[in-house]
Amino acid sequence: MRLKKRFALSLRNNLCFIPDEVYMRMCFKAKLHYEPNFANPKTFNEKLQWCKLHYHNPELTRLADKYGVRSFVEERIGAVYLVPLYGVYGAVEEIDLDKLPEKFVLKCTHDSQSTIVCTNKAKFDxxxxxxxxxTALRRNWYWQGREWAYKDITPxxxxxxxxxxxxxETPTDYKFYCFDGKAALVQTDADRFTAHDMQYFTPGWEQRGDIDHEVSDHKPTEKPENYxxxxxxxxxxxxxxxHVRVDLYNIAGKPYFGEMTFYTGGGFDPFYAAEEQPDRLDRELGGELKLPKTSTAGACNER
Known part of the structure; x- marks a missing residue:
């Protein structure tokens, strides 16, 4: 992680004295440049802020936990789609490098941006x-953007x-933006740590050429055979x-589960559209997100 980003994360952890709504409003205006309406949200980002403040379904903590979610995936679609697990550790001292294979991935279960990839153990630092x-284990990711689901995850x-x-260099990420169990948008991310290639598609795999947010000029991502x-x-x-964004990988024709995300970009993502109304996509996705009638909800029940 770059030094500037590390400093920003450290700074946000030291702003925990600021009330959630005040903090979220400050970040919202700084990043999206308009006054959010948390009382009557319309855009996708406004509604994500509302969810952070009011939608406190206890199941979200399990689903945002990169280890805890594995049992949910096994129950819902089967363990066959889980990335093979080598170990779970409460502290770095528990990691035995000799017991890990030549290539592996280390990451914290309670945050974002702590993934460490090893492709050559002899050269691994x-x-x-x-x-x-x-450092990541000491950080409560909740304080970065007040994303409620992360608050009580065990590091x-x-x-x-x-x-x-x-x-x-890294597998292509297929991100499915789902609303009430139906996908409305698909984002692909390839080589995100080097020559980042981001693109958007409809659920029917038609490229969304009207989106201008960080989209690369590479040729369109090919539709996977098992899409x-x-x-x-x-x-x-x-x-x-x-709402949840479900991230999957596709390796040699086999899907693998990545993670479930409830607050894309912390609810501060511009989602620019390539036209005169730059917030159109933000409003389009906002229309897809039907807020629950109550401030809290029970378990995630399959319908």
């Missing part, structure tokens, strides 16, 4: 990795299999939730 992970580290996609299966898996995992 384990001391630096442990230092980064120790842990998992070691998972490295997913090797030929021709890619219909991936779409079905994402929607099954999303069933019973007002």
């Amino acid at each position: 384990f001391e630096n990795a442990k230092k980064r992970l120790r 842990r580290i998992v070691a998972e299999a490295y997913l090797d996609e030929p021709g890619r 219909e299966l991936m779409l079905a898996l994402a929607e099954k995992l999303a069933t019973g939730l007002p």
Whole structure:
């Protein structure tokens, strides 16, 4: 992680004295440049802020936990779609490098941006990795954007299999924006740590050329041969939730579960449209998100 980003994360952790709504309003205006309406939200980002303040379904904590969610995935679609797990650790001192394979991935279960990839154990800087992970374990990700689902996740580290996609330094991420169990938008991210290639598609795999938000000028991502299966898996995992972004990988024709995200970009993502109304996509997705009638909700029940 770059020094500037690390400093920003540290600063936000020291602003926990600011009330949630005040903090969220400050960040919202700074990043999206308009006054949010939290009382009567219309845009996608406004509604994500409302969810952070009011939609406190206890199941979200389990689903946002990168280890806890594995049991949910196994129950809902089967363990066959889980990335192989090598270990779960409460502290960096518990990690035995000798017991890990040549290639693997380390990441914290309670945050974002703490993923560490090893593709050559002989050249792996384990001391630096442990230092980064120790810092991440001390951080409560909730304070970065007041994302409620992260507040009570138990900080842990998992070691998972490295997913090797030929021709890619990191596997392509397929992100399904689902609302009430139905996908409305698909985002693809390839080589996100190097030459980032981001694109958007409809659920029917038609490229959304009207979106201008960080979209690359690369040729369109090819539709996976098993795309219909991936779409079905994402929607099954999303069933019973007002909104969730389900991230999947596709390795050698087999889908693998990545994570479930409830507040894309912390609710501060511009979602620019390539036209005169730059907030149109933000409003379009906002129309898809039907807010629950109550401030809290029970378990995520499959319908």
